Amino acid sequence: MPRVVPGQVMLARGTARRKEIAMRLALGGGRARIIRQLITEALVLSILGGAGGLLRSSRATKGQGRPA
Secondary structure, three states, rough: OOOHHHHHHHHHHHHOOOOHHHHHHOOOHHHHHHHHHHHHHHHHHHHHHHHHHHHHHHHHHHOOOOOO
C-alpha cells in the first residue's frame, strides 16, 4: 500500500500553484496576503487531516474495550 508523505504533497502543490501565485503578484496582490492564504490553507488541511485521523482511529478501536 503506497504512503503519502505530507512534505511531498505540499511541495507538489506549491510547484503546481507557482503560476497562480505569480499572477496574483502581477495583479497587485501583496506578499503578506498570499503568504497568509497559503498558511491558512495549510492549517485547514492539517486540521481536517487530524480530525479525520482521530475519527478513523476512534472507529477502529471501538469495541476493543478499555485498556488495563
